[in-house]
Amino acid sequence: MLRLLGSAGRPLALGELAAALDLPRPTAHGIVRTLREVGFVDQDVASSCYRIGSRLHRLGTAGWDRHDLRARAMNWADSLAGSTGCAVYLGVPAGAAVSLVHHVFRPDGSPQRLRTNSEHPLHATALGKCLLAFAPTATPAPRELDLERYTGRTCVTVAGLEAHLASARKRGCATDVGEFEPGIGGAAVPLRSAGGLAVGALGVAGPIEQLFGSGGEPRPRFLAELFGAAREISAALGATW
Amino acid sequence: MTERVIAAIDQGTTSTRCLLFNRSGRMVAVAQREHRQYYPRPGWVEHDAEEIWRNVTRVVPAALQQAGLHPENIAALGIANQRETTLVWDRRTGTPLARAITWQDTRTDGIVVQLAGDGQAPLFAEISGLAPATYFAGPRLRWLLDSLPGAREGAEAGDVLFGTMESWLIWRLTGGPDGGRHVTDVTNASRTMLMDIRSLEWSPDLVEVLGVPHRMLPEIRPNAEVYGTATTVLPGVPVAGALGDQHAALVGQTCFAPGEAKCTYGTGAFLLMNTGPRIAESTHGLIPTVGYLLGDAPVYALEGSIAMTGSLVQWFRDALGMISTAAQIETLAGTVPDNGGCYIVPAFSGLYAPRWHPEARGVMVGLTSYINRGHLARAVLEATGWQTREVVDAMNADSGLPVTRLKVDGGMTANHLLMQFVADVLGVPVERLLGSEAVSLGAAYAAGLAVGYWADLEVLRGNWHRAAAWEPAMDAELRRAEHENWGRAVNRSYGWARPAEVGRRAPTRGPGTRP
Ligand SMILES: Nc1ncnc2c1ncn2[C@@H]1O[C@H](COP(=O)(O)OP(=O)(O)OP(=O)(O)O)[C@@H](O)[C@H]1O
Ligand SMILES: [Mg+2]
Numbered sequence: 001m002l003r004l005l006g007s008a009g010r011p012l013a014l015g016e017l018a019a020a021l022d023l024p025r026p027t028a029h030g031i032v033r034t035l036r037e038v039g040f041v042d043q044d045v046a047s048s049c050y051r052i053g054s055r056l057h058r059l060g061t062a063g064w065d066r067h068d069l070r071a072r073a074m075n076w077a078d079s080l081a082g083s084t085g086c087a088v089y090l091g092v093p094a095g096a097a098v099s100l101v102h103h104v105f106r107p108d109g110s111p112q113r114l115r116t117n118s119e120h121p122l123h124a125t126a127l128g129k130c131l132l133a134f135a136p137t138a139t140p141a142p143r144e145l146d147l148e149r150y151t152g153r154t155c156v157t158v159a160g161l162e163a164h165l166a167s168a169r170k171r172g173c174a175t176d177v178g179e180f181e182p183g184i185g186g187a188a189v190p191l192r193s194a195g196g197l198a199v200g201a202l203g204v205a206g207p208i209e210q211l212f213g214s215g216g217e218p219r220p221r222f223l224a225e226l227f228g229a230a231r232e233i234s235a236a237l238g239a240t241w
Numbered sequence: 242m243t244e245r246v247i248a249a250i251d252q253g254t255t256s257t258r259c260l261l262f263n264r265s266g267r268m269v270a271v272a273q274r275e276h277r278q279y280y281p282r283p284g285w286v287e288h289d290a291e292e293i294w295r296n297v298t299r300v301v302p303a304a305l306q307q308a309g310l311h312p313e314n315i316a317a318l319g320i321a322n323q324r325e326t327t328l329v330w331d332r333r334t335g336t337p338l339a340r341a342i343t344w345q346d347t348r349t350d351g352i353v354v355q356l357a358g359d360g361q362a363p364l365f366a367e368i369s370g371l372a373p374a375t376y377f378a379g380p381r382l383r384w385l386l387d388s389l390p391g392a393r394e395g396a397e398a399g400d401v402l403f404g405t406m407e408s409w410l411i412w413r414l415t416g417g418p419d420g421g422r423h424v425t426d427v428t429n430a431s432r433t434m435l436m437d438i439r440s441l442e443w444s445p446d447l448v449e450v451l452g453v454p455h456r457m458l459p460e461i462r463p464n465a466e467v468y469g470t471a472t473t474v475l476p477g478v479p480v481a482g483a484l485g486d487q488h489a490a491l492v493g494q495t496c497f498a499p500g501e502a503k504c505t506y507g508t509g510a511f512l513l514m515n516t517g518p519r520i521a522e523s524t525h526g527l528i529p530t531v532g533y534l535l536g537d538a539p540v541y542a543l544e545g546s547i548a549m550t551g552s553l554v555q556w557f558r559d560a561l562g563m564i565s566t567a568a569q570i571e572t573l574a575g576t577v578p579d580n581g582g583c584y585i586v587p588a589f590s591g592l593y594a595p596r597w598h599p600e601a602r603g604v605m606v607g608l609t610s611y612i613n614r615g616h617l618a619r620a621v622l623e624a625t626g627w628q629t630r631e632v633v634d635a636m637n638a639d640s641g642l643p644v645t646r647l648k649v650d651g652g653m654t655a656n657h658l659l660m661q662f663v664a665d666v667l668g669v670p671v672e673r674l675l676g677s678e679a680v681s682l683g684a685a686y687a688a689g690l691a692v693g694y695w696a697d698l699e700v701l702r703g704n705w706h707r708a709a710a711w712e713p714a715m716d717a718e719l720r721r722a723e724h725e726n727w728g729r730a731v732n733r734s735y736g737w738a739r740p741a742e743v744g745r746r747a748p749t750r751g752p753g754t755r756p
Contacts, residue, residue: 071568071655075271078676078708082267107675107706114709116657232307 001031002052005041011049038195039238064199064237066092070102072236073191073202077104080229084222086204086211087112090191091127093138094119096145098128098201106206123147123161124154126186129174130201133165134190138198154179173226174201175218178208185211187218189230193237202230245316247689248304248475249681250297252322252406253486254343254508255555257296259304260681261315264694266704268676270310272303279340284347284590287340290328293406294413301474312475317467318414319482319688321489321680322406323508324432327381329392329457330409332400335417338389341406342381345509345548347590349380350599356380361450368447370431370438370520370529375590375599376546378405379434383451396457403457405429407483414480415469422469425459427539428488431531436461438520438531441539463534464488465691482687487511488533489683490650491542494674495705497698500642504629505679506653509593510550512632513542514640525635526595535690535698543640545594545632549587550625551653556589557621563614570618571658577615582607584730585620592734595635602737606730625653626662627727633667646670650679657711665715666724675708 004020005012012020018028032050035041040053073090081088081104090102097119105112122128123145131139142165147156155161168174176186188203204211204226213219246261246269258273274296279287305311325344330337342348356362356373366372373380382403386393395401404412407429412421430436430443435451435458437444443458462468467479484492487505491513494503499517504510513532520529521543532542554567564570584606586592591599605620629647637643646669654660654673664671676682689695 065566065569065572067568067571067656068566070657071566074655075268075676075678079268081708082265082675082706104675104708105706105710107708109707112710114657114711 001028001035002040005050005052008051011044011047011051013047013049017050040195064092064193066099066101069191069200069237073102073233076229076232076236077102077202080202080204080225081105081107083225084204084206086206086222089115089127089186089188089203089205090200091120091131091188091203092200093122093131093135096122096140098122098125098131100127101200120180121148121150124150124176124180125203126174126176126188126205127201127203129161129164129168129176130188130190130203131198132161133168133174134198134201150180151178151182153177173218173223175212176205177212177216183208187211187222187226189226191230191237192234192239194239196239199237202226202233245314245694246308246310247685247694248301248315248318248478249685249688250301250318250320250410251486251489251678251681251684252293252297252320252410253680254323254326254345257293257300258681259297259300260678260685261304261308261310262682262685262689266676266682266686266701268678268681270304270308271678272300272307274300282348286343286346288326288343290330290337290341290406290409293341294410297410297413298474312478315475315478316694317479317481317688317692318471318475319484319684319686320407320410320480321484321486321684322410322429324405324429324485324487325376325378325381326406327378327385327403328406328409329382329385329389329396329401329403331395332402333418335413338392338395338401339385342385344376345552345590346381347375347599349375349384352380352383356450364450365434365447368437368444369434371434373434374597376593377432377434379447379451379453382433382453386453393454396454399456401457402459403453404459405432405485407485408459411468411480411483414471414474416472419472423459424462424468424483426462426464426483426485427531427534428464428485429483430461432485438529438541441531441534464492465535465687467691479688479692481691482684482689484533484684484687486680487513487544488531488542489681489687490679491515491683492533492535492686492701493679493681493683494648494650495698495702496648497540497702500640501648502636502644503648503650503679506550506625506649506651508550508552508555510547510625510629510651510653512545512547512629512636512647514544514636514642514644516541516543516640521640523635523639525639526597527632527635527639528594533687535687543636545636547625547628547632548591548593549589550628551651553585553587553589553621553624554653557618563617567652568655570621571656573615573618574622574658575615577613577619579616580607580619580623581612581616582609583612583616583620584727585617585624586730586734587624588734591738592731594632596631596731598735600736600738601731601734604730604734604737606733607726622656622659623662623727625659626666627724629663630666630724644669646672648672648674650674657709660709660711661714664711664713666720668713668720670713671711672707673709675706
């Protein structure tokens, strides 16, 4: 249907769509309505005809400009740093790495260096694992990654990484317990735009004992703040629930 | 139990927003609406004050809803506003007599020339601290009184009121035609050319020179006090703080000690340095202004005003269509390693601090076939960096207190490439405030202080956190060479508008300069 709309050169009526694709009208309508809801198809108000949607070119994460992402996220990223006392990062996939689009310092007055535009390994950071788990089409498969060891806790087996990604999908959140930098942990959740696509990851980072409880689980208070901020940013990116 | 919060309205040049803050100064909700810019003639810029009021009535409930709060959860409301934007309205109907004339509008050039020609400039400089310029509100009020049929008579009869945007909003919020309070605050009043900067009262002399009926002027009040209780939008909530946006940012950045400075990057950029109880004199084109009045005695500030920073980015986006969002200029600038020899001087309404050349107009120089969109994007951003450098140099020369680090806030601080460039050309670290909405935060602080939500300034200082820092990294020789190129580019912007269009030749003195 998208190929048909893309090649038609003019908006098409529902009847034309159904006929060209040899589908019953209700079936064609169901498909085109779903595509319209996620923004891949636009409907002309006056004629009711359909054409290719403006959001289609944003398909995949490359569609969101990284600086637009930062602009939409900035207020809530600051608020998240304020409420958790943690550093906040925003990352997007960049080949076999996660590229930091935004970085908010841990608000404790300690000297820190801005890490914006640096790249970090996908398998050893919460942001990276979050992208592997929730944006699988924009990231390499775990078996294609070079699972380099950074600390004693880095996960260096494909099976181990896949197990982590599965549990991250279940919890809605990926974690890092000192797997990239000793003693520093993190938690990250996906940022979603229209149609529920994960376009980036939002994460907090800090000393492991501050972020995680004794059972090794992220403290609920931090998770609640993280999910709350991600929800607000996602809403600003056009996600709907 | 739900925590009580403070609401702030930031009535800006391009948009109106409402933010809610908790006790630690953390934003818990934000809602924003843009309003239309009217450009009826070259040099004219207007806003529809009714539209702005409507936006207020929408963004405040939207912010409450986002946080799941109700008016009874709001301890107080503070207002910050675009300064010098001038409005007259009918006290009985509550309707504006005309669109508001904004601070970028240069239609009062004739009035300003007249004042200078009549030898009045020294009087204004002496009493208000400001030499006449199209930037300030007073001449706009005069223009409105002269141009709108019935305005002067209405004002004399007490039926037509004058105000800047905070006056308009406070009046509407506290009842409008039905007993609304007609007040302004010391910081907004200090930008009219009508207030005595020492006594903080309307100067009868200046009011007379500009021919303004006294009855139409709002009462001048401190920045933190309960002006009245809202009867609409947030019914029952005390309206307890008001400051011009740049002064609000000074407070939001907690620049409470002499020598502390901040720069807010929005439509324009404004660097303010706290000078304590002292009204600093400038020989380098800076403006002495009231910083804030939060206790018994006013704190003064020295200001460097840059007319065009974010608005150049907007022009690049809207008029040239080079990008589709402001943020994308960083992406475009990132496609090239340097400016390729191209410089843009955004003197669209003349140059403000520290040069004050009203007859200058924008130029783009160094164009060759090599230059592409990426270079232009860089030149747009670099213009903000170099203009900051000029103001900081003037500040260092005037205050004797060198700026050793710059606290920044505002929408453009989202641009890391730009902030790095600012650090590079200043040669000092640039620090972004956590929660870059310092303007709203400052308005909230004033309102919260007034109702005892926060105890004192020391508590507020504890809320300041660094969200990012950019360290200078540019090679000193490159910086020197680029600075020189910028200076040569600026020289080419001078003298473009003809005297008939601008009303006066290149001035040798800025508005802050004492005769
Ligand atoms: N990432 C960015 N890079 C460059 N410029 C930007 C960026 N984001 C926003 N801007 C510019 O910053 C301005 C918006 O900032 P902000 O919201 O602080 O201004 P504002 O409050 O509307 O200004 P004012 O108070 O003067 O109305 C716009 O002019 C916009 O072009
Ligand atoms: Mg603003």
